[in-house]
Amino acid sequence: MIKLLKHLTLYKWMIVSVFVLIFLQSIANLYLPTLMSDIVDKGVVVGNIPYIWKIGGVMLAVSLLGAIASVIASYYSSKAAVGLGRDVRKKLFYHIENFSLQEFDEVGTSSLITRSTNDITQVQQVTIMMLRMIIGAPMMLVGGIIMAVLKDAKLALVIVLIMPVLIGSILLILYKGIPLFRTVQKKLDRLNLIFRENLTGIRVIRAFSREKEEKERLRHTNKELTDVSIKVNKIMALMMPVMMLVMNVTVVLVIWFGGLRIDHGGMQIGDLMAFIQYVMQIMFALVMASMMFVMVPRADVSAKRINKVLEMEPAFKDHGSKSADLTKGTLEFDRVTFHYPGAEEPALSDISFTAKPGEVTAIIGGTGSGKSTLVQLIPRFYEISNGSIRVNGVDIQEAAQKEIRSKIGLVPQKATLFTGTIADNIRFGKEHASQEEIVHAARIAQAEEFINKLPQGYESEIEQGGSNLSGGQKQRLSIARALVRKPDLYIFDDSFSALDYKTDASLRYALKEETKESTVVIVAQRVSTVMDADQIIVLEEGRVSGTGTHEDLLESSPVYQEIVKSQLTEEESA
Template structure:
């Protein structure tokens, strides 16, 4: 929690102003009971009306000063706390942007969303409370005790007897409640995960009529969260009744013993009334402190979860300073082996090949053979276990990630688009691209035809995730986004699967001319997509099972022949 609160340093003048204003408010509140005591003893009892008006006016002025200070302090404390939330959220987002896929897999997307929203909100709310109470509660507590002792030291013994009981009760409740806050946040992560899976996978759920099962899963997780939340709130709910009980018992005891002292002439009525007010202020300070004790542990859990992400170092740094442009467009895998974190068996083993400019290298294999894993290693989404990958002759570990990725145009297996216009999505590959470059990329990607049919053309809005476009349209826009970048190395990860054969053929024909000076790597399921490639690499269980042209592999690779046989007739394969 303290680490996050250090971000408040940029708001130090606001915080100083809050502390000064809260101090003024507390002093005003502590002064009011003494003024009331004077009105009773020197005005009401003796019938001095002018004195009542005079001190009454002073009380109004002190109350107004306290109220104004309180309002301004609330404004500045809220502004500082909300600024803290904004700064931490921005820092968290920027930090997560540097994560490799390994860190995303470790923490989980659903948990990252919870940490950047709910957890930061918890810290933000507690910060507002702390700025108001961190100085106000101690001043009211210590000041109230001092003023009570000054009014009547013997009667103040009642407070000394009651406070240990009150503090002990609060600590016991917190001891029981704090561990449950961690459980609440974990259950919230789980609920967020299920919501996310259901919303993103709604088509699959409906297609398999699994609504009932998913409702049960959500109901079960929701009940677990509800049960834990009820349990922790039951424990915390005890605090206020305990506080009120102790407070009222204290007031009864003060009135009881105060009445005895008045009867014996050791105390005046006004002093007793002021003493009761100071007791109430002491108890109110403890109530404020107890509220802090309720909120701070939960915020502390959230702060630890946020710090856990902020302290996570990417699995590999970005220390390279070499320029990836020695041999423009070349891609080399040199005995590359890769394990997913925690996996016993490697996903890829001893992969070696070289792809040169002007060549098309195709990667084909069965499901789970490691095709997509291989292409994800090129932009360094994961760190390889052994071997080396070189882009433009430079080891990707020795060049900066930005430098390496600037040379690559990646079209992922799942076409991902962002909310905004079609033009904005294509320019995602090159922000400064001209209108002619935009149109040219769309033409090559065979996307211009459907774009021109839309009411607003390139300015047509794309909904979140491209939900208002078909799979083929999304793939073509993803391809246009890579083409507009004009990189040295193109990677198409099964990027033609949603296209019909006619569009696929036209697109590959256009790509041949567009990418003739670049290196092209194609991952595909269809043999028809890779049949004309200069080099076909056949993967089986993470190993290379054959390399060559279509004709060569038909003769030499049993795995490739099986794939061809399952997709093409004898005439087509020939």
């Protein structure tokens, strides 16, 4: 928690102002019972009306001063706390952006969302309370005790006897409650995960009629969160009744013993009334402190979760400085081996090949053979275990990630689009692309026809995730986004799977002319997509089982022969 609160140094003058204003408010509140005592003893008892009006006016002025100080302090404390939330959220987002996919796999997307929203909100809310109470509660507590002692030292012994009981009760409640706050956050992570899976996978759930099972899964997780939350709130709910019970018992004892002292002439009525007010202020300070104690443990759990992400170092750091412009468009894998974190067996083993400009290199293999894993290593989404990958003759581990990725046009297996217009999504590949470049990329990607049929053409809005487009339309826009970049190296990761054969053939024909000076790597399931490639790499269980043209592999690779037989007739394969 302290690590995050260090960000408040940017708002130090606001915080100083809050402390000064709270100090003034506390002084005003502590002064009011003394003025009330004077009104009773020197005004009401003796019937001095002018004195009552005079001191009453002073009380009104002091109350007004305290109210103004409180309002301004609330404004500045809120502004500082919200600023803290904004700064931490921005820092967390920028830090997460530097993560490799390994860190995303380790923490989980749903947990990162919870930490970036709910956890930061918890810290923000408790910061507002702390800024108000970190000086206000101690001042009211200490000041109230001092003023009570000054009014009547003997009667103040009642407070001394009651305080240990109250503080002990609060500590016991916190001891029971803090571990449960950690459990609440974990259950909340789990609930967010299930919500996210259900919302993103709604089509699959409905297609397999799994609504009932998913509702039950959500109900079970929701009940777990509810049960833990109720349990922790039951424990914390004890705090207020305990506080009120102790407060009322203390007031009864004060009135009892105070009455005895008045009878013996050791105390005046006004002093007893003031003493009761100071007791109330002391108890109120403890109530404020206890409220802070309820929120701080949960915020501390949230802060630790945020700090854990901020302290996570990416699996690899970008120390490269070499330029990737030596040999335009070349891609080389040199004895590359890769393990997923925690996996016993490598996903890829001893992969070696070279892809040259003006050529199409296709990668094919069965499910789980490592095709998509291979292409994810090229933009350095993961760090390889052994070997080296060179783009334009430069090892990707020795060049800046931004430099390497600027040379690559990646079309991922799952077409991901963003909210905005069609033009905005294509321009995502090249920020300052002209309208002519956008139209040209869409034409090559075979997307121009369906775009022109839309009412607003290239300015048509795309809904979240591209839900208002078909799978084939999303793939073609994803391809156009890569084409507008005009990179040295194109990577198509099974990017034609949602296209019909006619569109697939037209697209590959158009790509030949567009990419004739670049290196093209195609990952595909269809043999028809890779038949015309200059080089086909066949993967089996993470290893290269064959390399060559379609004709070469038909003679030399049993794995490729099996794939061809499963998809094409003898006439088509020939």
